[in-house]
Amino acid sequence: MKRGVLIVLSGPSGVGKGTVRKALFEELDIDFTYSISMTTRRPRNGEVDGEDYFFVSHAEFEENIAAGNMLEHAEYVGNYYGTPKSFIDKTLGQGHDVFLEIDVQGALQVKEKMPEGAYIFLTPPDLQALKERLVGRGTDDPEVIDRRVAAASSEIRMMANYDYAVVNDEVQLAVQRIKDIVKVERLRVNRILPEYIAMIEELGK
Numbered sequence: 001m002k003r004g005v006l007i008v009l010s011g012p013s014g015v016g017k018g019t020v021r022k023a024l025f026e027e028l029d030i031d032f033t034y035s036i037s038m039t040t041r042r043p044r045n046g047e048v049d050g051e052d053y054f055f056v057s058h059a060e061f062e063e064n065i066a067a068g069n070m071l072e073h074a075e076y077v078g079n080y081y082g083t084p085k086s087f088i089d090k091t092l093g094q095g096h097d098v099f100l101e102i103d104v105q106g107a108l109q110v111k112e113k114m115p116e117g118a119y120i121f122l123t124p125p126d127l128q129a130l131k132e133r134l135v136g137r138g139t140d141d142p143e144v145i146d147r148r149v150a151a152a153s154s155e156i157r158m159m160a161n162y163d164y165a166v167v168n169d170e171v172q173l174a175v176q177r178i179k180d181i182v183k184v185e186r187l188r189v190n191r192i193l194p195e196y197i198a199m200i201e202e203l204g205k
């Protein structure tokens with residue numbers, strides 16, 4: 001069976017990753033599986049294990065790190081968060097495409113381990129627009145916004161490590177561009193090579 005495509009959407013804070021991801025998952029003609037992260041934080045009311053996160057103990061998370069099961073992980077306010085490899089491998093193996101939305105540092109760690117994915121850098125039309133979005137979101141203090149814009153300048157330099165750059169000028173346009181990329185990725189010859197090798201061998205007989 002054909003493996004699914006790993007689609008990694010990344011980019012600086014405030015560029016619109018979450019917004020674009022939500023709009024993408026509202027489209028009726030997509031069939032992506034969202035990568036579920038693992039965390040040591042406690043489930044909030046209504047959160048379901050295996051849907052919102054895989055909730056595990058500190059010890060269990062550290063065992064997973066030691067066993068090399070995490071594609072990437074980070075510590076945030078005293079808890080571990082990370083991307084388990086097994087869930088992604090299993091889902092891709094079943095032929096389903098997996099969608100991962102992650103920050104730039106995390107994405108580059110994942111790329112080292114799974115270079116065959118489609119790495120998409122979501123970019124703002126310009127730095128001024130990025131700043132306006134961070135201000136408009138209203139979730140951060142001015143100093144935090146300045147730090148995020150400064151971080152964005154160095155993150156934008158990492159764009160060259162990605163396979164695709166998608167400008168998020170309008171959400172629906174960005175969504176369409178990502179859908180087009182997935183279509184192209186599904187046609188890439190090196191994804192279907194095992195089937196072609198069988199055909200070539202058949203021809204050689």
Ligand SMILES: Nc1nc2c(ncn2[C@@H]2O[C@H](COP(=O)(O)OP(=O)(O)O)[C@@H](O)[C@H]2O)c(=O)[nH]1
Pocket residue numbers: 037038041072073074076081082083106
């Ligand atoms: N590196 C990494 N960060 C993650 C992962 N999953 C969630 N996070 C980040 O962890 C932080 C805290 O997440 P959470 O506790 O759910 O709080 P909320 O996102 O603010 O509702 C957020 O910045 C998430 O983006 C992951 O798999 N890997």
Ligand SMILES: Nc1ncnc2c1ncn2[C@@H]1O[C@H](COP(=O)(O)OP(=O)(O)O)[C@@H](O)[C@H]1O
Pocket residue numbers: 011012013014015016017018019020133134136137138168169170171
């Ligand atoms: N194409 C766009 N045009 C204008 N504003 C946008 C666009 N995409 C996202 N936004 C706004 O920018 C802010 C940051 O978006 P968000 O999805 O939270 O970014 P991220 O997940 O990358 O940190 C939000 O207030 C969102 O409504």
